[in-house]
Amino acid sequence: MGESNGSKAVACPPPDLRAPRIGFIGAGRLARALSLALRAAGVPVVGVASRSEASARALAGSLPDCRVGDVEAVARDCDLVFLTPPDGLIAEIARAVPWREGQSVAHCSGATPVAALRPAADAGARIGGFHPMQAFGADPEAALASLPGCTVAIEAGPPLDAVLHDLARRLGCVGLTLPPEARVRYHASGGYASQHVHALLAEAVRLWRSWGATEQQALDALLPLLRGTLESLARSGVAAGMPGPVSRGDAGTVRLHRQALQAVDPDMRDLYDRLCRRGLALARQAGRLDAAGAEGVERVLDASPD
Structure with a gap:
């Protein structure tokens, strides 16, 4: 952008990580439970994108002020984006989305390495993992009820790690800092x-x-x-x-x-x-x-x- 009347273009202010605007890419069972829990905790969920427009609309319809958009719109409008698609799509989405400097991106997979989000980090975003150790059934209300008290495995550097631990606390969950090399073993343990x-x-x-x-x-x-x-x-x-x-x-x-x-x-x-x-x-x-x-x-x- 150029200059006008001697003034320089002003960059957008950085996101407020104490009250991030949250979006979801993926609208399955985990996204439904997590978004409803965030709403109940007073955390705004403002955008959702999904391969299934019906699923995205169903999720957004249960949240005030939440808009359905494509992945580019969710990335543009949200400070913290949770990736909740099938695990095999996480790296593909991370490559395809135009992330921005200072944004935060966390996937909710138990076994997928956080390194799958490297394209977002290369664009200047903070990356991490946020995995609730819980099974989520087809009933959204039952899934929501199962969240309080469960452990959430968190893998991120500062300041995103503090943001994710704070969200876990606000959800009534127990935040667990997970070393990257332990991720798959941690997830396999849940199978037992x-x-x-x-x-x-x-x-x-x-x-x-x-x-x-x-x-x-x-x-x-x-x-x-x-x-x-x-x-x-x-x-x-x-x-x-x-x-x-x-x-x-x-x-x-x-x-x-x-x-x-x-x-x-x-x-x-x-x-x-x-x-x-x-x-x-x-x-x-x-x-x-x-x-x-x-x-x-x-x-x-x-x-x-x-």
């Missing part, structure tokens, strides 16, 4: 407390179905057990709170389990054996199982299940 639980319960449901029971009957019986297990974990920790025959050194019951599972499916019995061996290590760690008890269970696990 989420998707792998589903896989284990599916094995249990198969056993109930083997005598003609339904999945609903199995869940009606097993979910109270799971809830009690979670309460024990919260009170006593991973090792000290573990129940079951392995933690007691009950080799006879483990033998009966293996025989029954072998008759249903040898692969199911093999998974049981592997889990029992991990459980032995936990029981020994907690001091609940002496060497003789552990050796008795190990002998059963080493033997043929027939």
Whole structure:
């Protein structure tokens, strides 16, 4: 721009990082839950873009003063942009959007490196990661209710790190500063407390179905057990709170389990054996199982299940 009447063009003022105007690129379940939570916390969400215009309009319709636009408009109008598309699109979007100096860009992927946002950093933007350790279902209200108390993994340099930690606090979440090299391990750990639980319960449901029971009957019986297990974990920790025959050194019951599972499916019995061996290590760690008890269970696990 040129000069007029001897005055120089004035650059736009830097964004106020204490009250950033927030936008979303991606309008899926995480974006819906996070944007609704930000609104409830008094943080303005002013723009949304998505490959699905219907999804973008649905999200914007639940937020006052939020506009639907393309990715360029969201980047232009917002101080902090959350990227919440499928993980495989994050780097592509980072390359395609015209970011600006002083802007902040954070993706909400658990496993994608923050380095995928390097094109934004090259344009002068601050980059980071903001990943809530929570599963988000199809019900927006249920997803919103699940946010308070959850951990948010934050990876960013100053001053964006302080901004993201403040947002986590305002959402009622626990901010966790995550080293870049730990990101994928952190995300994999969540699978054990989420998707792998589903896989284990599916094995249990198969056993109930083997005598003609339904999945609903199995869940009606097993979910109270799971809830009690979670309460024990919260009170006593991973090792000290573990129940079951392995933690007691009950080799006879483990033998009966293996025989029954072998008759249903040898692969199911093999998974049981592997889990029992991990459980032995936990029981020994907690001091609940002496060497003789552990050796008795190990002998059963080493033997043929027939």
